[in-house]
Amino acid sequence: MSRVLVIGYGNPSRRDDGVGHYVAEEIQERAVGNISTLTVFQLGPELTETVKDYDLVVFVDAQVGQSAEGLSVIPVEAAYRPSAFTHVMSPASLLALTKALYKKEPEALIVAVPGYDFDFGMGLCDETTKWAEAAIERILELSRERE
Template sequence: MTQKTVLVLGYGNPIRGDDGIGQAVATEVENWNLPNVRSQSLHQLVPEVAENLTQVDLAIFVDASMTGETVEILPVKPLESTELNWGHYLNPQSLLTLAKNLYNKTPEAWLISVPGVNFELCDRLSETAENRVKIALENIKALIS
């Protein structure tokens, strides 16, 4: 029995306080040193990531949210249309659509949205965000197993 391969993509701006939640989660996942799990810390999602998505069975996107009180886990599917958002910001759905259109392959995918409370210029997470990062990591462990 083979283990599914996993890619955790944590993205956000670590010098905007809690906007760095995604990168903090990805860094912690990397520290787990699991043979079937890779992670990437990104400032933002970029088209080059689409190829990486085709090489795994499961993709987990992690991003900070400016709203909400609880960590949310949502399934992510490619967009139905072939129109992609090629603007300043790509979202998980656009990346999955790009992988599907270019490589005819997409993994199972989830978005973990972690609410933050401080998005001011700052190089550390708030205490609230640190607690929610722990919840996000538990959710990732559950998705992996």
């Protein structure tokens, strides 16, 4: 049985930017035995120690702007991308660091959920909630495929 980690990230105090947290928390309630979840505001190098122990890592975040036309599931390859900020990383950079430090490279996907309202406040708009439910079902399906 493959071990699956779902990392929901973003800022729940900015409405739809909290969709990653929402998805991870809902999956935790509905999950089967091979799924673990984690919620963070941003991806940082300290996550490598956790990521190395999983076969599949699913990153869940809000998709912003014109491209927010539907749920996207995107494969992620380990690739370091330089940044001026050492405490914020892309999923690809996090995987590259995990590979460099631990010689482990789990399969990884980004599940990008459309977001429409990024104003200050709590809770998701109705449209983002609809897409979040689709994301939850897709991630649970991916997990079942790996049992």
